[in-house]
Amino acid sequence: MLKKLSNIGDCGIVCDFGEEVNRSINTEVIKLFHHVKKKSSDGNLSGILNCTPSYNKLIINFDLNKTNTNKIFDFLKSVDFSKLNLSENMKEWTIPICYDFEMDLENMSKVLKIDKEEIINMHLNTVFFIYMIGFVPGHPFMGDLDAKLFLNRLTTPRVKIPAGSVGIVEKFCNIYPYESPGGWNILGKTPKKIFNNRDSTNPCLLSPGDMVKFKSISKKEFEKLNNE
């Protein structure tokens, strides 16, 4: 449920759905996200520049030349939340992962007191939900992992993590779209390009609200897919 509407600056709105981070709250955020995007692309809501969902909030950024805070408030107050639907916008993905590229399994196994194979199985058996994408282009925050796999960030973040690396922290799993520094526990790597800065029509593979399952592949298959 939408708990609070407020302005952020003179060209933004915060739609606040409550303090918790869970799938049901995030689902409400993403339903509203799709609704605002649709109204905007259909021409029924003018001046929307960006619409950014996060765990428990939707931030709407608008063009002050075309609309204002009150007009967007009025629109949001008229939304019938019971009629919003997620399934029509939701996609399901199977992402290949090669666990031979792990960097932290040994240590994870020690801290969690779970066999490496069992960690991999638990990861493979999780159906992930994409809470949000961001920080850098294409970077998904996916949940929820089994509580038995909860880990903190690395004490010392790595300076360089290769693109495609898959990591976990707490109940979340991510994929690094670019080579970058990072502090997540790396358990494998995907050959799938999740952000393509040359594809204008479909730059980002995944969307907030999509479902993701991982599929284990060998190093040989990884190399093959990577060269495609």
Add this chain to the structure above:
Amino acid sequence: MNNNFFEILRPGINTTFQDHGRFNLQHFGVAPSGSMDYESFTFANALVSNDKTEGVLEFAYQGPLLKLIKGKTKFAIAGKVHFQIINSKNETINGECNRTYDLEEGEKIDILATNKTVYGYFAIEGGFSVSPFCKSVSTLSRANIGPNEGKKINLKNKIFFKKNRQEKNNYIMSVPNKNNNLIRVLRGPQHDYFSDSSKKDFCSKNYKISNLTDRMGMRLEGTFLKNIVSTNIRSEGIIKGSIQVPADGQPIVLLNDHPTIGGYPKIANVISADYDLLVQRVPSTNLLFKYIELEEAEKAFKLYSENITKTLKTKSIIK
């Protein structure tokens, strides 16, 4: 496609293609980017009679040295910029901002420095030949997005442009001087995370712009801002102009190339009408923030837009 181009003989410090920005992609993690000083960008395009969303070259502090290798063009530089035109006889003409000049094959433009400001804009008649990514030619160098493989302009790069000069006249525009260190803000979403005395300090003490300032953010130095609730919040979407305060108590203004989501409390947001003014302030400037209400911010924006329109109307032929 024709083959008109400039060669870059010196790239400058941070020269990139920019336009009005790239929108509708923040949910995929792509920041809007776009020209930092929207007003100057608008004037540069208007002077050479371009569409208002045409891409230009933005530079910071020291600009590029460009040689026109092939073709003839008309250009304008907006902002407060010291530049020279060097003709084929190696004669130097001191350039003036906010007017157009004709440039012939073999001539050079040396954009030496911005004057007590950060950004300047170089526009040419008809625009540059660059392909848009998701409807924009803005460069987001942090994520390699945009023209020139998403990178800053580099030495020996060839800068192609769409067409030869057609307009016979040259134009000039009268741009009012903006020089003010007072920046108006609205209270941010986590304004109440800060102690009463810190809320007061924020709008009564000076905050100095640090050297650690770029297109992503402007770091400020000043009286410690005490957070009495939590120095971390759940990551949420970012809007440019947001002023976040990490645990060190020193504010950071998030600018066009900001991360798309962030987890620091925001004490305030710069109003849209004062954004261009803010980004043009150089490091070491002491800023003073002033809280205002939403309605005043909207009025200020209306005035800001009207002033742009007024300035555009001053465009006239140089006789």
